[in-house]
Amino acid sequence: MIDAIAKDDSHLELERLKGALWASGDVVYDWDLATDHIAFSGDVAALFESDNLTVPASGEDLQLRISPEDIPRRRRILSDHFAGSAAYDCEYRIRSGQGEFQWLHDRGSVQYSAAGTPARMTGVIRLVTLRKKHEERLQYLANFDDLTGHYNKLRMREALEHALTQSQRFGQPGVYMVIGVDHLDRINTGYGYEVGDAVLVEIGRRLDNWLRAADVIGRPSGDCFGALLSVCSEEKAQIAAERILQSMRDQPIVVGQEKIHVTVSIGSVAFSAQSKTAVDAMTKAESALQQAKTAGRDCLRFFELTEAQRQDYRASMDIGEEVQQALKDNRIVLAYQPVVDAQSHVVRYFECLVRMYDREGALVPAAQFVPAIEQLGLMRSIDNRVRDLAIAALERFPNVNLAINISGLTATEHSWQRGLVARLKDRRDLASRLIVEITETTALMDIDETSRFVFSLRGLGCEVALDDFGAGFTTFHHLRALTVDVVKIDGSFIHHITSDKQNQIFIRNLLALAGTLGVSTVAECVETKEEADYLSAEGVDLLQGYYFGRPDIDDRLLTFQQGNQARIKSSAVGD
Template sequence: MSRSAKLVEGLSDLTLWRSAIEAAGDLVYEWDLVADRIVWGGDASAFFAVQDAQVPGGGEAYHGRINPEDLPRRLRALTDHLGNDQPFDCEYRVRSDSGDFNWVHDRGAVERSPNGTPLRLLGTLRGITQRKHHEGRLEYLANFDDLTGHYNKLRLREALDHALANSLRFQQTGAFIVVGVDSLDKINRAYEYEVGDKVLVEVGRRLDRCLRAADVIGRLGGDRFGIILASCPIGEAQAAAERILQAVRQGPVPTQSGPVHVAVSAGVVAFPQQSKTAVDVMTKGEGALLAAKTAGRDCVSIYCLSEAQREDFRASMAIGEDVKQALRDERLMLAFQPVVDARNQQVSWYECLLRMRDPEGELVPAGKFIPVVEQLGLMRSIDRHVLDLAVADLVAYPDVTLAINISGLTAADRSWLRALVAHLRGRPEVARRLIVEITETAALHDIEDSARFVATVRDLGCKVAIDDFGAGYTTFRHLKALTVDIVKIDGSFVRQIRDSAENQLFVRNLLSLARAFNLATVAECVEDSEAANYLAEEGLDFLQGWHFGRPELAPPWRVGDSGDVQTWPPTDNAATLRYSQAGT
């Protein structure tokens, strides 16, 4: 190749190289270390956001544009590279003509003379401002709540760990307060979530104003804040919690939908007296908050656990573990108690009651583990297991009708409903023989959610019963909203009914309320023939109790004796007419 051809090829490569650098938005540079002169390759004025005349031409001028906080880092990287051949690679901020600082990533390598003297530095600069902003955003979110600007749960827990360590070291009392916004879910439903977010932000601001500067505030999630009060006796912590309630009460929160009146509840736990770990302190604070909400909301609850209560709690935890293991080992099973026609005392269906065997095979009374299961929040798993067992019997024995009880938590659990739909899809003959019982108190807790649950279950073809009818405050409006099929009168009104005029009057009133909606009625806890005869004469449709049979693990249909098991509804009972009138 001729010399002129090589020159043309070199110029072409240089043009291509410069075009690539400019397209990438990067700079390359050659810094003559002896003459202190920098030659830039690329659009330096655009890169630095300066006029052409302000593009730094030497190392000293360039260092004058580097952020003073970052300059020592670049100088140290240069010294290590020139003196020890460490890689030259660093990030720092450079000032533009507008005064803003932009982040750059600087990489280079020195060229030396034959005797080792540094002659020039060849390097590249890349703008990384956008990446730094993204990293800063991620770092912020790793420590702070995006909505309120307070610590997030993880960062709050770290701060609580530190406060606990200091309390143990210096033998000082601290406190942790959990503050919950009352009825935030209703605010969200009424005004949309933007208003709910506005309420949370304003509550956070009021917390800032009424607490000490040294107190640490964080958002635990949802409607809850956590507050760390270091070196604070429990009496002062309670006073601080009362101030918080008053600060929130002081006036409505202005929102785009108008002023919204807000109240909060607070749970207070002292450390290290009540707990020595951050996770446990947070859990107990949540428990104290729940106690405040249960007590009527807009109040303060102090967590206080005696040693006897601790022992009871440990025992409950042990029972909870036993139940979970029994669930894994398939030692949870159903016992079946008959529900009979009040007129002819023939069995109409069976109620499924949960039982557990211990590892030695002994039967554990339900009263020993069901209350603990409810307290520990295990009822969803248990109710799913009961559903699976009951449906298995319904599929295997087409002449059997069964009733299952579910907890209030399960009534709001969509996963349980999905399981019910999966079991009954394409099986209308099974659905017709399944009765789902929900307690009255659970049904009335959120009447709208309960109504949706009842409607979904009945749409599948199942019957729905209200258990413990009379224990709550059911009205005509409630029964109309729920559209159930059966009401089971609470056993407390049935026991000794022959000797209690008050119970007799109450049962008559409940019976009248049920009849107004064409509902079948069941009297629970019938223990003798006198009570059975009296209730039948009063017009009860069905009876259940030890007088007719105790819960049995081996029901008649499993041993080949299913002659007394009737289909639903009974053919010779007064309830049949009511069902036909109600269109069921």
């Protein structure tokens, strides 16, 4: 009787496993390596789309169906697994009964004979074609404009950065142009957005024909195209721009039954004579484009500096060179400012603020060099150094939590994030003590991209803070869309908080929303006891400001101050 019950239970368990296997769409296999016979279980017909082809019965049959491009990689992974040096986890394409290739994800484990040789292989195969197509789509969108197929802003900036490097290395001139579509908003209003999109696609096609094959074309913004003309003088660029302008005047764009007369305005900047970085070149070209629009549109303007602008630019370039040398000489350091519990004033973590020693050894506040390097597009190098210095400090002080700021430019780049992953992968002990702060204005530039960025940081174990909250627009709405851990209230709302009724209303609304979302709040720029007491009574979680401590480059304070009450400091270098 007991044996019968056990047999029934075993049968039910087997039926449940079969049902789950079919529901998942996975296929289990058992591969006898000695006879090369493979037995499959599950929805095999759907996996291999075997209407016109038989299901593979052996390892050889399966390999004949695999894409020739994927066979060497699969062989290598199998060989490493058989040797015991790696798990078997492989994705490859297999030809279906319809003649198309489908993506499979194959995970398995080898079993060895008594003699220690591979005897059989068992594993699970899953169809992942839709996921791979989605990944390819995301990869495409990361580099190209979805409407026109040209480079997007990020990829355009990378191409421009490379062109500037080549120009500086070999002394070859180049020009970056921004081609703006005049009155695109009127076309969208009068004819509809579909017609407006068709106009953009046609202008992109014409630019492909009008410019050289070696020229790079992108779409950095909605109504503008960018054109990178390497190894090109200003005179040749002007000829090319005049050809574009004249052709647009002479050739209306036909969309359906409509003939639409469209003109463009062009702003240009020469490099590397007038620009040393991609961001600088793009900004100056856009400035020249605005000059062209102000001059009546349908014309070309080259960027020109006034004497005052030229002096400011030279000063910025001098600062940029000094910062680059300071990076080489390891003269970039961190100053630490405490962030304290609003009730107990116990230090919860420190914010890392960048500082620089000049060549004489004097400490330079951030305000004296950060604006210039932001203008020159050098913040990525600073952000990389701050990241590395902060992680090194976390390693030295295992009981300390730190926060770092990253610029808007860095937040849109993947290289900084890859560097963080490389240093914190499998180091959750460090990641859990690091807070990454992004500004609200940066977050609002692209909510979807910011959400992906935040998700990846939290996946490592880091916390994410939204800095300068309240400085942007429609902030409460967007806070719901961002899964951040901390919100830092912009300092402009803290000054005179005890008497400013509007700021008080803002902070109460924010605290109510933060409480609903489970987000911690930090009030910045707290300078008086009255401000600290008021914010604490209102329910702000954490406080930061000169009242509790100025930024200090002495990292010994990380040893004795974390977890203790903050002490008021007045002798350190401030922001």
